[in-house]
Amino acid sequence: MKDFSTALREVGLKATKSRLSVLEALAEMGGHCSADEVHQYLTGRGQAVPRGTVFKVVGDLSEQGVLMVTDAGPGRTLYEYAEEWHHHFVCRICKTIFDVPCVEGRKPCLLPDVEVPAVIEEAQIIFRGVCNECHEEQGS
Amino acid sequence: MKDFSTALREVGLKATKSRLSVLEALAEMGGHCSADEVHQYLTGRGQAVPRGTVFKVVGDLSEQGVLMVTDAGPGRTLYEYAEEWHHHFVCRICKTIFDVPCVEGRKPCLLPDVEVPAVIEEAQIIFRGVCNECHEEQGS
DNA sequence: GTGAGTGCAAACGATTTGCACGGTG
DNA sequence: CACCGTGCAAATCGTTTGCACTCAC
Numbered sequence: 001m002k003d004f005s006t007a008l009r010e011v012g013l014k015a016t017k018s019r020l021s022v023l024e025a026l027a028e029m030g031g032h033c034s035a036d037e038v039h040q041y042l043t044g045r046g047q048a049v050p051r052g053t054v055f056k057v058v059g060d061l062s063e064q065g066v067l068m069v070t071d072a073g074p075g076r077t078l079y080e081y082a083e084e085w086h087h088h089f090v091c092r093i094c095k096t097i098f099d100v101p102c103v104e105g106r107k108p109c110l111l112p113d114v115e116v117p118a119v120i121e122e123a124q125i126i127f128r129g130v131c132n133e134c135h136e137e138q139g140s
Numbered sequence: 141m142k143d144f145s146t147a148l149r150e151v152g153l154k155a156t157k158s159r160l161s162v163l164e165a166l167a168e169m170g171g172h173c174s175a176d177e178v179h180q181y182l183t184g185r186g187q188a189v190p191r192g193t194v195f196k197v198v199g200d201l202s203e204q205g206v207l208m209v210t211d212a213g214p215g216r217t218l219y220e221y222a223e224e225w226h227h228h229f230v231c232r233i234c235k236t237i238f239d240v241p242c243v244e245g246r247k248p249c250l251l252p253d254v255e256v257p258a259v260i261e262e263a264q265i266i267f268r269g270v271c272n273e274c275h276e277e278q279g280s
Numbered sequence: 281g282t283g284a285g286t287g288c289a290a291a292c293g294a295t296t297t298g299c300a301c302g303g304t305g
Numbered sequence: 306c307a308c309c310g311t312g313c314a315a316a317t318c319g320t321t322t323g324c325a326c327t328c329a330c
Binding site: 153157158159190191193196214215 | 284
Binding site for chain 1: 313
């Protein structure tokens with residue numbers, strides 16, 4: 001288990017109970033989780049952090065680059081405490097998501113071919129298409 | 141101007157007025173647009189398509205792969221009629237988005253390093269980081 | 281003609297906001 | 306002990322849904 005308190009202070013955020021709980025939850029859930037799932041997880045564990053606060057916390061944490069964010073569609077903002085850098089596949093029909101490992105393992109694993117007016121920290125790839133299940137069903 | 145009617149029929153969708161209007165709007169706006177912007181654009185042009193319908197239409201069109209979707213954050217689902225395949229950069233602080241050209245130009249321009257149980261049609265890269273403006277402001 | 285698609289309004293659910301209180305540094 | 310961050314509830318905003326009507330095929 002990593003020292004979250006230090007990690008937080010490093011980016012200039014106070015190590016508060018809510019933040020630590022959220023980070024712990026994400027680390028333990030170990031996948032892509034919506035803010036809501038984090039909230040439920042913590043609630044069911046008797047360590048409830050109010051919904052609104054969870055949203056605030058994940059927002060702040062991802063803004064500071066502590067968490068990885070993946071937008072998998074409307075109302076599907078997923079967060080993760082990523083140990084291993086990886087990418088995602090999203091089915092355009094059923095919206096299923098699965099992880100796609102990243103060979104590089106480093107962050108950013110890719111850089112654009114041209115110069116951009118920004119400091120790039122991550123390159124997240126979203127593969128889109130149709131999962132096998134949906135493909136069989138409609139032969140589209 | 142491409143023949144949208146044919147394009148629609150090709151994927152098994154009827155060429156209705158709403159759909160054609162939305163496609164036209166996206167082609168003319170030529171960037172990443174939210175469903176809402178499309179709606180406003182069409183309204184301001186006296187060719188109003190009801191909000192709800194715009195959402196439905198862009199949903200259907202992207203589900204059939206006619207439109208390109210980019211999720212740039214909560215409540216920031218962007219659509220485009222992409223002539224040229226390209227990627228995006230999103231600033232983690234101010235959420236600014238800009239295009240990043242794709243050298244390959246083909247779709248998908250990348251394939252995962254492992255086998256996945258799906259048919260991959262696109263690989264969309266989201267570069268995340270801090271834009272120069274935000275970077276100067278907080279030196280984070 | 282007939283089913284797919286629209287138009288509208290109302291429901292929904294995720295996310296944000298404002299303000300008084302509490303805990304961290 | 307000063308602020309930053311929380312907690313809570315209400316507001317907001319994007320998006321979805323249900324149903325009667327219409328139009329493309």
